[in-house]
Amino acid sequence: MTTVLCVPQWQGSGLGDSPRLSAGARRTAELVPADSRVDVPVLDTGGKPDAGVRSLDVLVENLRRTREALAGIDDVVLTAGGDCGVDLAPIAAARARYGDRLTVLWVDAHPDLYTPQTLRSGSFHGMVLRTLLGDGPAPLRPDEPLSPQQVIIAGERAGDATEHEYLRGAGIRRHGVDDFEEAFEDLAGPVYLHIDLDVLEPTRFGSLGYREPDGVAPDRLIDIVSRLDRVVGAAITEHMPTAGDGDADDAEVIRRLAAALPL
Numbered sequence: 001m002t003t004v005l006c007v008p009q010w011q012g013s014g015l016g017d018s019p020r021l022s023a024g025a026r027r028t029a030e031l032v033p034a035d036s037r038v039d040v041p042v043l044d045t046g047g048k049p050d051a052g053v054r055s056l057d058v059l060v061e062n063l064r065r066t067r068e069a070l071a072g073i074d075d076v077v078l079t080a081g082g083d084c085g086v087d088l089a090p091i092a093a094a095r096a097r098y099g100d101r102l103t104v105l106w107v108d109a110h111p112d113l114y115t116p117q118t119l120r121s122g123s124f125h126g127m128v129l130r131t132l133l134g135d136g137p138a139p140l141r142p143d144e145p146l147s148p149q150q151v152i153i154a155g156e157r158a159g160d161a162t163e164h165e166y167l168r169g170a171g172i173r174r175h176g177v178d179d180f181e182e183a184f185e186d187l188a189g190p191v192y193l194h195i196d197l198d199v200l201e202p203t204r205f206g207s208l209g210y211r212e213p214d215g216v217a218p219d220r221l222i223d224i225v226s227r228l229d230r231v232v233g234a235a236i237t238e239h240m241p242t243a244g245d246g247d248a249d250d251a252e253v254i255r256r257l258a259a260a261l262p263l
Helices: 020-031 058-071 084-102 129-130 162-170 180-184 219-224 246-261
Strands: 001-007 037-040 075-081 103-107 151-154 171-173 191-196 231-237
Touching: 001 020, 001 058, 020 075, 020 180, 058 084, 075 084, 084 103, 084 129, 084 191, 084 231, 103 180, 103 246, 129 151, 151 180, 180 219, 191 219, 219 246
Parallel strands: 001 037, 001 075, 075 231, 103 151, 103 191, 151 171, 191 231
Antiparallel strands: none
């Protein structure tokens, strides 16, 4: 049994039109095959900056509401976002359930390893993985952080020097586009799959806020995802429809991707 958890949060993004992520989350949720759907009633206000994070008060409240929604779900969960911050609660829940056996595959053009001290914009979606590792803003940190050995980053091609310095020091496995498939090899134990759609080549999938060139072709991602085993949870994030002619084609990519997930 699979439940799609729709979390239409946009406040973690720093783009001026980031509220469009709400529509993207809802559209993604509609495209996901699932036995049931739960909509998290996230706040739709901008919030206030605090401790170097934009809209921190809203993000904290949205996290509380997401945790509350998850507590009532016994199924396998596919989270539809929204900005990458929607995955804080689902990954923390998987970590609490599976412990050190859990592997988190972070499929993203960006490593999301900033801190409030290294990201001047304060956009939290650039800090999400660092927070899950225990180093992010205190009100958003999980009770049981991930260890660097539990994380594999795939498709990354746009990280900052400070993020790469952290990657090297922490010993996190990182794969770019050229060696993308290697991130999916020899996985042992339960896997949580986080997908930021900006990992895709933007000329093939344009419904994005951050378009990074030289990305992964949609068919390539769909194929490798379909061959995974023991996926215990997943998320599809950062869908930002443009209201243009390409939206229908992009929706078909999401539909195929969601159908390929071995949940």
